[in-house]
Amino acid sequence: MKPIHLALAVTALASPALAQEAREMDAHEHGVSVAEIAVEHGKVAINITAPGMDIVGFEYEAASTEDKDAVEAAIRALLTPEAIVALPEAAGCRLTEVLAHLHGGDHDDTADAHMDDDHDDHDDAAHEDHDDHADAAQHTEFHVSYAFACEDEDALTQIGFPFFDQFANAQEIDAQYVTETGAGLAEITRAAPTLTLE
Amino acid sequence: MTLSARALSLENVRFRWSGRAAFGLSVPEFRVSRGESVLLLGESGSGKSTLLSLICGIVTADEGRVSVGGTDLSSLRTGARDRFRAEHIGVIFQQFNLLPYASVSDNIQLPLRFAPARRKRAAPDEAARLCAALGLPEGITDVTAGHLSVGQQQRVAVARALIGQPPLIVADEPTSALDAATQDSFLALLSERIAATGASLLMVSHDERLGARFDRVVRLSDIAQTDGMTA
Amino acid sequence: MILRLAFGSLMARALTVGMTILAIALSVALFLGVEKVRTGARASFADTISGTDLIVGARSGSVQLLLYSVFRIGNATNNVTWESYQDIARRPEVDWIVPISLGDSHRQFRVMGTTQGFFEHYKFRGGQALEIAEGHGLTDLYDAVIGAEVAATLGYHVGDPIVVAHGLASFTEHDEQPFRVAGIIARTGTPVDRTVIVSLEAIEAIHVDWHSGAQRPGAGTPIEQIRQMDLTPKAVTAALVGVNSKLRIFGLQRWINEYPQEPLLAILPGVALQELWQIVGIAETALTGVSAMVVVTALLGMMAMIFSSLNERRREMAIWRAMGARPLTILGLLVLEAALMAALGAGLGLALLYGGLVLAQPMVDAAFGLWLPIDPPTARELIVLASVIAAAAVASLFPALRAYRLSLADGMMVKV
Ligand SMILES: Nc1ncnc2c1ncn2[C@@H]1O[C@H](COP(=O)(O)OP(=O)(O)O)[C@@H](O)[C@H]1O
Ligand SMILES: [Mg+2]
Ligand SMILES: [Zn+2]
Numbered sequence: 001m002k003p004i005h006l007a008l009a010v011t012a013l014a015s016p017a018l019a020q021e022a023r024e025m026d027a028h029e030h031g032v033s034v035a036e037i038a039v040e041h042g043k044v045a046i047n048i049t050a051p052g053m054d055i056v057g058f059e060y061e062a063a064s065t066e067d068k069d070a071v072e073a074a075i076r077a078l079l080t081p082e083a084i085v086a087l088p089e090a091a092g093c094r095l096t097e098v099l100a101h102l103h104g105g106d107h108d109d110t111a112d113a114h115m116d117d118d119h120d121d122h123d124d125a126a127h128e129d130h131d132d133h134a135d136a137a138q139h140t141e142f143h144v145s146y147a148f149a150c151e152d153e154d155a156l157t158q159i160g161f162p163f164f165d166q167f168a169n170a171q172e173i174d175a176q177y178v179t180e181t182g183a184g185l186a187e188i189t190r191a192a193p194t195l196t197l198e
Numbered sequence: 199m200t201l202s203a204r205a206l207s208l209e210n211v212r213f214r215w216s217g218r219a220a221f222g223l224s225v226p227e228f229r230v231s232r233g234e235s236v237l238l239l240g241e242s243g244s245g246k247s248t249l250l251s252l253i254c255g256i257v258t259a260d261e262g263r264v265s266v267g268g269t270d271l272s273s274l275r276t277g278a279r280d281r282f283r284a285e286h287i288g289v290i291f292q293q294f295n296l297l298p299y300a301s302v303s304d305n306i307q308l309p310l311r312f313a314p315a316r317r318k319r320a321a322p323d324e325a326a327r328l329c330a331a332l333g334l335p336e337g338i339t340d341v342t343a344g345h346l347s348v349g350q351q352q353r354v355a356v357a358r359a360l361i362g363q364p365p366l367i368v369a370d371e372p373t374s375a376l377d378a379a380t381q382d383s384f385l386a387l388l389s390e391r392i393a394a395t396g397a398s399l400l401m402v403s404h405d406e407r408l409g410a411r412f413d414r415v416v417r418l419s420d421i422a423q424t425d426g427m428t429a
Numbered sequence: 430m431i432l433r434l435a436f437g438s439l440m441a442r443a444l445t446v447g448m449t450i451l452a453i454a455l456s457v458a459l460f461l462g463v464e465k466v467r468t469g470a471r472a473s474f475a476d477t478i479s480g481t482d483l484i485v486g487a488r489s490g491s492v493q494l495l496l497y498s499v500f501r502i503g504n505a506t507n508n509v510t511w512e513s514y515q516d517i518a519r520r521p522e523v524d525w526i527v528p529i530s531l532g533d534s535h536r537q538f539r540v541m542g543t544t545q546g547f548f549e550h551y552k553f554r555g556g557q558a559l560e561i562a563e564g565h566g567l568t569d570l571y572d573a574v575i576g577a578e579v580a581a582t583l584g585y586h587v588g589d590p591i592v593v594a595h596g597l598a599s600f601t602e603h604d605e606q607p608f609r610v611a612g613i614i615a616r617t618g619t620p621v622d623r624t625v626i627v628s629l630e631a632i633e634a635i636h637v638d639w640h641s642g643a644q645r646p647g648a649g650t651p652i653e654q655i656r657q658m659d660l661t662p663k664a665v666t667a668a669l670v671g672v673n674s675k676l677r678i679f680g681l682q683r684w685i686n687e688y689p690q691e692p693l694l695a696i697l698p699g700v701a702l703q704e705l706w707q708i709v710g711i712a713e714t715a716l717t718g719v720s721a722m723v724v725v726t727a728l729l730g731m732m733a734m735i736f737s738s739l740n741e742r743r744r745e746m747a748i749w750r751a752m753g754a755r756p757l758t759i760l761g762l763l764v765l766e767a768a769l770m771a772a773l774g775a776g777l778g779l780a781l782l783y784g785g786l787v788l789a790q791p792m793v794d795a796a797f798g799l800w801l802p803i804d805p806p807t808a809r810e811l812i813v814l815a816s817v818i819a820a821a822a823v824a825s826l827f828p829a830l831r832a833y834r835l836s837l838a839d840g841m842m843v844k845v
Contacts, residue, residue: 280754284753
C-alpha cells in the first residue's frame with residue numbers, strides 16, 4: 001500500500017437515537033466484530049463494526065481525558081488502513097476512501113477522510129446513516145469503512161487482518177463477503193486472521 | 199583346550215520357567231567341542247527343549263554361564279542375543295520347521311535376514327546348492343514350503359540351518375516325525391553335511407537307537423537335575 | 430523379503446483376510462460415499478442459484494426465505510406489498526428485479542407466478558440460463574411453462590391443458606380458468622424442473638373471484654372480462670434482485686432491512702446458504718460420525734481377526750524367533766500385515782466407490798436432481814485413506830503386543 005496523506009478530523013456529532021442498526025439480528029458480542037466485504041473489478045469496499053470493548057476496552061461514554069485519548073488513538077489507528085486490513089502487495093491497491101467513527105452513548109465521534117479523487121463514485125447511501133444513527137444501547141461501537149482501488153484484481157485472493165494485532169481484545173470477525181463469483185460467510189479469528197476470497 | 203575352542207559350554211546353570219507348574223532345570227557342567235557331534239537323550243518332558251532354548255539364548259539362565267563359541271550369552275543384551283543366535287546357531291525343529299506360505303528359498307534365507315555377517319558368507323546360489331547336496335529335486339527353491347512332504351521339509355530345515363555356515367547346529371528331535379527308513383537316510387545326510395562344514399552338532403532325542411552316528415551320546419539325567427515335572 | 434513374507438502370510442489365510450479386507454473396503458466406500466453425497470448436495474444447492482445478488486421477502490429467517498423462494502421448501506408467512514416492491518425496484522442500485530408469487534399448485538408441483546425477467550435473470554450452475562426445450566415462453570395470460578420433471582412425470586406436451594389448484598394439496602381448483610402448456614424448460618437439476626411457471630398477472634387473474642382465501646359464491650367473472658382488467662398484483666411472495674455493482678450490495682441490503690413502511694428481509698443467497706449449511710452441518714456431522722463408526726467397526730473386526738489368529742500362529746512366531754527375529758520384529762510384522770490389509774481395503778473401497786458412483790450417478794440424478802461428479806480422489810479423501818491405514822496399524826498394536834509377549838514367554842519350542 002502506498003503511503004497516503006490523511007487529513008484527520010475528529011468531530012463530535014450530537015444526534016438523537018433514531019435509526020435501528022442494520023445488523024440488529026447480530027447481538028452485540030464482546031470480542032466479535034462484524035465485517036462486510038465487497039470486491040468487484042479491482043475495487044474493494046470493507047466495512048467493519050467493532051464493539052467498543054474490543055477497541056478501547058470500555059463501552060461507557062469517554063469522560064476522562066485518558067478515555068478520550070484512547071478513543072482518539074483508536075480512531076487514528078482505524079484511519080490507518082494498513083494497520084487494520086492487509087491486501088495482497090501484488091494487487092497494487094490504493095486507498096480511495098476511509099471513514100471511521102464511534103457511536104453509541106451520547107456522542108458520535110466521526111473522523112472522515114476522503115481521497116480527493118473518486119469522490120463522485122462514492123455511494124451516498126453508505127453515508128446516510130451517519131447523520132441520524134446512534135444507539136440507544138449502552139454499548140458503544142466503532143465503525144470503519146475503507147474503499148480501495150487495485151491495479152491487479154486477479155491478485156486479490158485474500159485479505160489479512162492486522163486488526164487483531166492492533167486491538168488485543170478483538171477475538172473474531174464475522175465476515176460476509178461478496179465477489180463477482182459469489183457471496184459467503186467467514187469467521188476470521190485471531191488464530192487465523194485471513195479471509196480467502198474464492 | 200581353551201575356552202574359545204569350545205563350541206558350547208554350560209556352567210552351574212539354573213533355569214526355571216515362570217508359571218504355576220514351574221519346571222526347573224539345573225546343569226552343573228556340559229560341554230561340546232568344536233566339530234563334535236553330540237546326541238543328548240532324554241524322556242519326553244525331561245527338559246531337552248528347555249535346554250536348547252537356553253543354549254539358543256531365547257530364554258536366559260537365572261544363574262550360571264551359557265557360552266557359545268566363547269561368548270557368554272548373559273553378557274549380551276536381548277537384541278544382541280537374537281542377532282548372535284542368527285549369526286552363530288542353525289536351528290532344526292522336530293517338525294513344522296518352515297513358514298508354510300513362503301517359498302523354499304525364502305525359508306532357507308530367512309536367518310540371513312537377521313545375520314549380516316552370515317549373509318556375507320553365503321554365496322548367492324547357496325540355497326540351491328544346499329538343496330542339491332541334500333538330495334532335493336531341482337527347482338524346489340521356488341516351491342511354496344507348505345506343499346512339500348514332511349521329509350522334504352526336514353531337509354529344507356537342514357539347508358536353512360547350514361546356510362552361511364554357523365559354527366553350531368542345534369536340532370530338536372528332527373527325525374521323530376519321519377518313518378524309520380527316512381530317519382536313517384536323513385541322519386546320514388545331516389552328519390555328512392555338518393562334517394563337511396566343520397560345525398558342531400547338538401541333537402536331542404528320546405530315541406536311543408540313533409546313537410551310532412554321533413561322536414558322543416549323553417543322557418540328560420547324567421548332566422542335569424530337573425524338578426517340578428508335570429509331563 | 431519381509432514385505433513378501435507378510436504378503437504371503439496374508440495370502441495363506443485368504444478367506445479370513447479377504448473378509449476383513451472386504452469389511453474395511455465397504456466401510457471406506459461408505460464413508461467416502463457419504464462425503465461425496467454431502468459435498469455433491471452442497472455443490473448442487475450452491476448451483477441452484479447464481480447471478481442473483483439479493484433475495485427480498487417478508488421479514489423472517491434468512492434460511493427460511495432462501496428455502497421457500499429458491500428451493501420451494503416451506504412457505505412464506507407473509508407477502509411483500511406491491512408498493513414496497515416498487516420502492517425497491519426504483520432504487521438506483523437495482524439493475525434488475527424479478528417478482529415471485531407462490532402459493533398455488535398443480536398436482537405435486539408448485540405453481541410460480543413471475544415475469545419474463547425470470548427467464549432472463551435466473552441463473553444456475555455457475556451462470557447458466559434457462560432454456561426452453563420445447564414450445565415458447567409466456568406470451569398469453571393463460572400460458573404455462575413447465576419444468577422438465579413436471580413434463581416427464583405427468584407426460585405433458587406443449588398445448589396440453591393445465592388446471593391450477595388453489596393452495597397446496599387442496600381440492601379447490603381454478604378450473605374456470607384453465608392454462609395451456611406453452612413451453613417446457615430443458616432439465617436444469619434445480620427446483621425449476623419441478624415448477625409450473627405462469628405470469629404474475631395470471632396468478633392475479635385466477636384469484637379475481639377470491640377474497641381473503643375464499644371463493645366468492647356465484648358465477649365467476651368471464652374470462653373475456655378478466656383479460657380487460659388491470660391485473661397488477663397487490664403483493665408478491667419474494668423478489669430476486671440484481672445490483673449494478675457488487676460494492677453496493679450491502680448498502681442496498683441495509684436499506685431494505687431498514688425499510689420503515691414494511692418489515693422486509695434482504696439476504697445474500699450465498700450467505701444464507703452457508704447459514705443453512707451451519708444448521709445442516711449437525712446432521713451431516715452425525716452422518717459422517719456414523720459412517721466413521723462403521724470404519725472403526727471394520728478395524729475392530731480386523732483386530733479381533735488378528736487376535737484369534739495369534740494362537741495358530743505361535744508356531745510361526747517361534748520359527749521367526751529361532752531364526753534370530755527380535756520380539757520387536759514380530760510386533761512389526763503383525764503391524765505391517767494389518768497396514769497391508771488396510772491398504773488393500775482402502776484401495777478396494779476406492780474402487781467400490783467409483784464403481785458405485787458410475788452406477789448410481791444417473792439414478793441419483795433422476796431421483797433427487799443431485800449430480801454426483803466423478804472426479805479423481807481429492808486430497809481430503811486421500812487423507813481419509815491414509816488415516817484408515819494408520820488407524821489399522823495402531824489397532825493392530827494391541828494383538829501385536831500380545832504376540833510380542835507370547836513370543837517372549839514361549840521360548841522357541843512351542844508345543845504343537
Ligand atoms: N514356554 C514354557 N513355559 C512354561 N513352561 C514350559 C515352557 N516350555 C516348556 N515348559 C515346561 O518345561 C518342561 C519340560 O519341557 P520340554 O523342555 O519341552 O521337554 P522335552 O523337550 O524334553 O519334551 C515341561 O514340564 C513343560 O511344561
Ligand atoms: Mg521337546
Ligand atoms: Zn389459488
